[in-house]
Structures are given as C-alpha cells and as structure tokens.
Amino acid sequence: MSQEPGLMTVLLAMFAGAIRVSTPFLFVSLGEMLTEKSGRINLGLEGTLVFGAMSGYAISYHTGSPWLGVLVAGICGAGFGALHGFLCKLPKVNDIAIGISLMLFGTGLAFFFGKAYIQPSAPRLPSISFGGWSDHPGIRQALEINPLFLLGIVLAIFLWWALKNTRYGLIIRTTGDSAPAALALGINVNKVRLLSTMAGGFFAGVGGSFLSLYYPGSWTEGLSSGQGLMAVALVIFARWHPIYCFWAALLFGAAGALGPALQSIGISRGYHFFNAAPYILTLIIMIASTSPRRSLKGAPGELSITK
Amino acid sequence: MSKLDFSRRTLLKSSAAGLTLLSGTGLSRLAHASDLTVGIVYVGPRDDFGWNQAHAVAAAALKEVPGVTVVEEENVPETIAVEKSMESMINLDGANMIFATSFGYYKPFVLDLAAKYPDVEFRHAAPLWTEGDPKNAGSYFGYLDQAHYIDGIAAGLSTTSNKLGFVAAKPIGTVLRNINSFLLGARKVNPDATVQVIFTGEWSMPVREAEAANALVDAGCDVLTCHVDGPKVVIETAESRGIKCCGHNASQAPLAPNGFITGAEYKWETIYKMFAADLAAGEPLPNFTGGGFDVDFVQNTPYGAGATEQAIAVADAAREEVKGGAPIFVGPIKKQDGSVLLAEGESFDNYEPALDQTDYLIEGVSGSIT
Structure with missing residues (x-):
C-alpha cells in the first residue's frame, strides 16, 4: 500500500461498498416502487427481505445450488406479496397496517424456520471478476461483481422503459394514479395491484437472498438490520423513478461504507457520526426536497400517504 | 397496548406479593436445593457462533447436572424487556438463580430486580459488581x-x-x-x-x-x-x-x-457448574468471580x-x-x-x-x- 492512501482509499472503499452493499437496497426499492406505482404501499418488505434471506440460504444449503435459493427466495417473496395484495383487497383494510403486520410476521417466521440454518454453511453465489485489467488489489476486489447486481441494473432499466412505454406500464400507472379512471377503462384494479405487489415481493425476496448468499454471505438473525425499511424510504427519495432508485441505492451503499473506510485510514474520531451517515443523508435530502406548496413530484395519486 | 401492559404489570405485582408471602411463611424456595432452577437470558440467538453460543454451550452442560432445570430466553434486548423476561422466569418458572449474560442488562435492570427479589441470586457476565450493590447480585467473568x-x-x-x-x-x-x-x-x-x-x-x-x-x-x-x-x-x-x-x-x-x-x-461451563454446586450445597455464592487460564475460565x-x-x-x-x-x-x-x-x-x-x-x-x- 502507498504511504498516502487517504482520499483515494476512502473513495475506493466507498465505490466498492456501493457495489457490495447496494444490491438489496436496489431490489427492495424497485419492488416497492412497482407496488406503489399501482397505488399501494407495502411496508412488509423488510419482513420479505429477511424471509428471502433465510429461505434462499436454506434452499442453497439443502440443494447445493445458490441460484435455486435465489429463485425460491423470490417465490416466497411473491407469496408474501400475494398475501398483502389479497388482504388489502378486503373492504376497509389499511395497506400500511397490513404491511407492518406482514413485516413482523415475515421476520418472525424467518427466525422460526431459520434456527436450523444459523450454523451450517451453504454454497454462496459466485462473482464475476471485472478487475483483471488492474494490478491494484483494492480495485480488483471492488470489481468482483455479483451477477445479481448486474441483474438489478437491467431490471431498473427495464422497469423504467416498461412503465413508460408499454401497455402494462400504462395500466399500472393508471391504477396508481386514479382507481376510478382505471375502473372506467375496464381495468381490474385489485388484480393489477395484487400482481404488482407480488412482483414487488419477488424482487424483495431476491434482494434478501443476496444478503445471505453473497454479502455478508451467511444467515444470521441480525442480517438485515433495517435495510428493507430504508429501501422503502428510498423509493420516496427516488421519486418513484426506477433509475433514481438505482442511484439512491448506490448512494446508500457508499454512505454505509464511509464509517469503516474512514476508520481504516486513521480518521476514526466521531465514527458514530459517520456510521449514521446513511440516515443523516436521508433526512437531509428529504428536508431539502420537500415543499409545503406542492405534493411530491411523481407520487402516485392513489397512495394513502399522498391522498 | 397500554391496557395490556397495565394488566400484565398488575399480574406480576400480585404474583410477586404472593411469593413474598410464601417465603414469609418459611417456604423459601432456596430450601429445596435439589430442584434448582436457573434462568439464562441471552441478548442474541443461542447459536450465533459467538458470545451467546459460548453461554448456551455452558447452559447445555449445566442441564446435564442432576437436579438442575435450565430455562432460557434468547433475543432479549438490553431494555426494560430484560426485566420482564427475568421477572417471568422468577414468577412463572420459579427460577432461584438468574444469569444475565449481556453487558447492558446490569444497570438498572439486574440491580432493580435484585433489590425486589432478595431470595433470588442474580449473576451478570461482566465485571460490574461493586461494593454497595445488592448482596444477591454479582458478577462473573472470564478474562478473555x-x-x-x-x-x-x-x-x-x-x-x-x-x-x-x-x-x-x-x-x-x-x-x-x-x-x-x-x-x-x-x-x-x-x-x-x-x-x-x-x-x-x-x-x-x-x-x-x-x-x-x-x-x-x-x-x-x-x-x-x-x-x-x-x-x-x-x-x-x-x-x-x-x-x-x-x-x-x-x-x-x-x-x-x-x-x-x-x-x-470462554469456558462458562466451569463457572456455571461451580455456582450450581455451591447453591446445591447451600453455600453462599461469591459476589465476584473471575479468572483466566489458571482456573479454566477461558481457553x-x-x-x-x-x-x-x-x-x-x-x-x-x-x-x-x-x-x-x-x-x-x-x-x-x-x-x-x-x-x-x-x-x-x-x-x-x-x-x-x-x-x-x-x-x-x-x-x-x-x-x-x-
């Protein structure tokens, strides 16, 4: 290592951290974005994330195939999404309350079934090396990229394109902006929302499997530490825009790496402050970007928080 | 929620009063050394490859000792929740000895309960006990x-x-x-x-x-x-x-x-078995127990x-x-x-x-x- 690692080391660590840590944020926020675009909020994605992490790890352990684990985690997530979609369809049911109960339910269920999987070691997802061109070990390490991260980027671009340009995208947006208008067009509002929530749950489940199968790469009960909830906040911050979701996820990943990176180069005073960076960042951006005179730009009109 | 809390607290209070009455009439629970019930509270999962697992391994060894019943609760946060857990172990499971295994459990939770339940022995896994703290509380520690x-x-x-x-x-x-x-x-x-x-x-x-x-x-x-x-x-x-x-x-x-x-x-097993043996023999427990390689507390x-x-x-x-x-x-x-x-x-x-x-x-x- 060079003698003046300072800024470069921190920037490299933040870059590497952004790539390593952002994937679950990305998947959960894309899932939540899709659900909210259809007019519902699913706060249960934290529970879905944790359950996805547990089920993915368990399946990978039993079958030896981490990719099968990712798939099953997604399917479990879709199951939670279906439950949310079904319950919210019932009259006078509040989607936020259902979301919170599903968050606790998913976490609790994951802890219950996950007991047996804390000890064993499951096969993990492979990574692809993009750093072969560099002889700097830090850069090589940073460019060990998991395919799920790339898949997340593709998904973000696809969702952005599909919501804007396809018939299905239009149906989802119409449902989310005005249920009466969608009904007048002959759209089955509940079905659209059910499917959007299921798809959102699927993404969140996949995001969870990344936590247990790649980084940090094992199943423990404290694994998520609130990342699912932060990702939900991140959707508002990203203005319901898939591409912004990607940038926001990267930013949160980088901010999370800031604390340890600064300590590693010897700037260790006030590490509690730097560890809180992602949360402080959220607050600052939220405060800076809201205005009492207009509603949030891009917010679906049917959301219970903006109505 | 607050209603539920209220009724739970009253229940705890009244059962505590009942037990005090019992011990007042000479039915001290410590009299039956043969049925020692030990309550162990963990801050995380018992199989975390770490701190909690080290205690859980020792708890499993303690269960093998005849006459000792072990009740455990995991994932108890260092908040008022631990006080409720310990009280329910004392009142519902009849625990006469509590091992509080996380640093933040001691002040004020263990100290409060030790004052409230003078018949129960509380031991906490960090060198925090000082002269002036309740005599039925104490610290045990391995010098890792x-x-x-x-x-x-x-x-x-x-x-x-x-x-x-x-x-x-x-x-x-x-x-x-x-x-x-x-x-x-x-x-x-x-x-x-x-x-x-x-x-x-x-x-x-x-x-x-x-x-x-x-x-x-x-x-x-x-x-x-x-x-x-x-x-x-x-x-x-x-x-x-x-x-x-x-x-x-x-x-x-x-x-x-x-x-x-x-x-x-850590090798908590050594300490837990020592405490259990002392209680069974009716000997007073030390308020402070600590050691390293010399007494087989660490490895x-x-x-x-x-x-x-x-x-x-x-x-x-x-x-x-x-x-x-x-x-x-x-x-x-x-x-x-x-x-x-x-x-x-x-x-x-x-x-x-x-x-x-x-x-x-x-x-x-x-x-x-x-």
Whole structure:
C-alpha cells in the first residue's frame, strides 16, 4: 500500500461498498416502487427481505445450488406479496397496517424456520471478476461483481422503459394514479395491484437472498438490520423513478461504507457520526426536497400517504 | 397496548406479593436445593457462533447436572424487556438463580430486580459488581484478554505485512483490554506488529462488520480478529479474502478451513457448574468471580490450518507461562496519547483491578475510541 492512501482509499472503499452493499437496497426499492406505482404501499418488505434471506440460504444449503435459493427466495417473496395484495383487497383494510403486520410476521417466521440454518454453511453465489485489467488489489476486489447486481441494473432499466412505454406500464400507472379512471377503462384494479405487489415481493425476496448468499454471505438473525425499511424510504427519495432508485441505492451503499473506510485510514474520531451517515443523508435530502406548496413530484395519486 | 401492559404489570405485582408471602411463611424456595432452577437470558440467538453460543454451550452442560432445570430466553434486548423476561422466569418458572449474560442488562435492570427479589441470586457476565450493590447480585467473568494475548502471539508469528486487523463492537473496557492484549501478544514475538481497529458501534451488525473487515484487508492487514457478538461474518470475510484469522467467544474453526489460526474462547461451563454446586450445597455464592487460564475460565480454540508449527509451539509455551502467573502487561507500555502506562521494569498482575477500568488503547494500536 502507498504511504498516502487517504482520499483515494476512502473513495475506493466507498465505490466498492456501493457495489457490495447496494444490491438489496436496489431490489427492495424497485419492488416497492412497482407496488406503489399501482397505488399501494407495502411496508412488509423488510419482513420479505429477511424471509428471502433465510429461505434462499436454506434452499442453497439443502440443494447445493445458490441460484435455486435465489429463485425460491423470490417465490416466497411473491407469496408474501400475494398475501398483502389479497388482504388489502378486503373492504376497509389499511395497506400500511397490513404491511407492518406482514413485516413482523415475515421476520418472525424467518427466525422460526431459520434456527436450523444459523450454523451450517451453504454454497454462496459466485462473482464475476471485472478487475483483471488492474494490478491494484483494492480495485480488483471492488470489481468482483455479483451477477445479481448486474441483474438489478437491467431490471431498473427495464422497469423504467416498461412503465413508460408499454401497455402494462400504462395500466399500472393508471391504477396508481386514479382507481376510478382505471375502473372506467375496464381495468381490474385489485388484480393489477395484487400482481404488482407480488412482483414487488419477488424482487424483495431476491434482494434478501443476496444478503445471505453473497454479502455478508451467511444467515444470521441480525442480517438485515433495517435495510428493507430504508429501501422503502428510498423509493420516496427516488421519486418513484426506477433509475433514481438505482442511484439512491448506490448512494446508500457508499454512505454505509464511509464509517469503516474512514476508520481504516486513521480518521476514526466521531465514527458514530459517520456510521449514521446513511440516515443523516436521508433526512437531509428529504428536508431539502420537500415543499409545503406542492405534493411530491411523481407520487402516485392513489397512495394513502399522498391522498 | 397500554391496557395490556397495565394488566400484565398488575399480574406480576400480585404474583410477586404472593411469593413474598410464601417465603414469609418459611417456604423459601432456596430450601429445596435439589430442584434448582436457573434462568439464562441471552441478548442474541443461542447459536450465533459467538458470545451467546459460548453461554448456551455452558447452559447445555449445566442441564446435564442432576437436579438442575435450565430455562432460557434468547433475543432479549438490553431494555426494560430484560426485566420482564427475568421477572417471568422468577414468577412463572420459579427460577432461584438468574444469569444475565449481556453487558447492558446490569444497570438498572439486574440491580432493580435484585433489590425486589432478595431470595433470588442474580449473576451478570461482566465485571460490574461493586461494593454497595445488592448482596444477591454479582458478577462473573472470564478474562478473555489472556486468550487474546495468546491469539496475538500466534498472529504476530503468522503475519507478513505486520499489520493485524481488529473489528470491535463498542469501545468499552473489556473490548479495549482485549485489543491491547492482542497487540501485546503480537509485539512479544514481533516488535514491528501493529493492530488497526475499526469500531462498528453495535454488538451485532453483519453488513457493517463485513465492510469493516474488507476495509481492514484493503488497508493491508493480513490477520483479522474481532470482538463482536457473532464473529461469523468477520471470519468468513477474512477467509474469502484469502487472509488468516483468529476467532473470538466460541469456536469458529469450521468457518475458515484455510486461514483459521486459533481463537479466544470462554469456558462458562466451569463457572456455571461451580455456582450450581455451591447453591446445591447451600453455600453462599461469591459476589465476584473471575479468572483466566489458571482456573479454566477461558481457553483457546484448537489450532487450524492457518497456524504454523512455530506459532503453535510459541503460543503453547506462552499459555503455560500465563497460567503460572506471568504478566501480560509488562513495561515499557505507553498509551496512544504518549502518556506512560507502565515504565520499564513495571508490570500489571493479570488480575490488576486497574485493567478492569481500561479506557485507553496503547501505542501500537491505531484507531480511536471516540
């Protein structure tokens, strides 16, 4: 290592951290974005994330195939999404309350079934090396990229394109902006929302499997530490825009790496402050970007928080 | 919610009153030493490859003792929740002895309950009991820094970059002491060794622990160890980055088949069985129990593939010396700020009370407490 690692080391660590840590944020926020675009909020994605992490790890352990684990985690997530979609369809049911109960339910269920999987070691997802061109070990390490991260980027671009340009995208947006208008067009509002929530749950489940199968790469009960909830906040911050979701996820990943990176180069005073960076960042951006005179730009009109 | 809380509290109060009445009439629960019920509260899952697992292994050994019933509750936060857990163990399960195994349980929760239930013995796993605290409360502790010192010796002989990494949870006395002892072990065999520490600020936060471990490897460390509740993530990250590691709390050897050197482990079993035997014999329990290698309260994990023959030989010899009372803190030692902790020729006994109050890192450790 060079003698003046300072800024470069921190920037490299933040870059590497952004790539390593952002994937679950990305998947959960894309899932939540899709659900909210259809007019519902699913706060249960934290529970879905944790359950996805547990089920993915368990399946990978039993079958030896981490990719099968990712798939099953997604399917479990879709199951939670279906439950949310079904319950919210019932009259006078509040989607936020259902979301919170599903968050606790998913976490609790994951802890219950996950007991047996804390000890064993499951096969993990492979990574692809993009750093072969560099002889700097830090850069090589940073460019060990998991395919799920790339898949997340593709998904973000696809969702952005599909919501804007396809018939299905239009149906989802119409449902989310005005249920009466969608009904007048002959759209089955509940079905659209059910499917959007299921798809959102699927993404969140996949995001969870990344936590247990790649980084940090094992199943423990404290694994998520609130990342699912932060990702939900991140959707508002990203203005319901898939591409912004990607940038926001990267930013949160980088901010999370800031604390340890600064300590590693010897700037260790006030590490509690730097560890809180992602949360402080959220607050600052939220405060800076809201205005009492207009509603949030891009917010679906049917959301219970903006109505 | 508040209604539920209220009724629960009244229930607890009335049952407590009932029990006081019982003991008042001579039916003291401690009279039946043969049916000793021990309640153990954990802050995390019992199989976390770390702190909680070390206690749970001991609890399992305690269950084997005839006449002892063990009730356990895991994932109890260091809040009023632990008071409720302990009260329900006392009132519903009839526990006459409570092991509160997490640092933050002591003040005020254990102290409050010890005053409220004078018949129940409370023991807390950190050296916090001081004169003036309730007599039915107490502390038990393994001086794990002795085992970390041995880890440091093995690590100091294993490093080529002379940079050792330490992922630490919170800058409290026991953690700082382990870091200092790890460095002293490394320095004993390798005067060029330094220890770089990163604090995560939480006992268990897997993603940040992984980030910290990666940051240390990127900074050039080639041996990692840690003091967090569940070292699983740190050890696995070290292994996947192709460097060596030393464990903490319980055995993590299976997690790092290539790079595991050895680890610092508690042996709570010794203490738990001792307490149970004392209670069964009707003898008063000590308020403060602590020890290291000499009384079999701590141990090192069997060596893994990362340990060289030289490291094994030197570390084993050093452990015998520590067992015989050879001091770890031998002058000259300076604190990070340059002030002298021990001058040339001075040393601390391994159980020197001043070490319990460690609030500094020593020279050779980089990283800041605040």
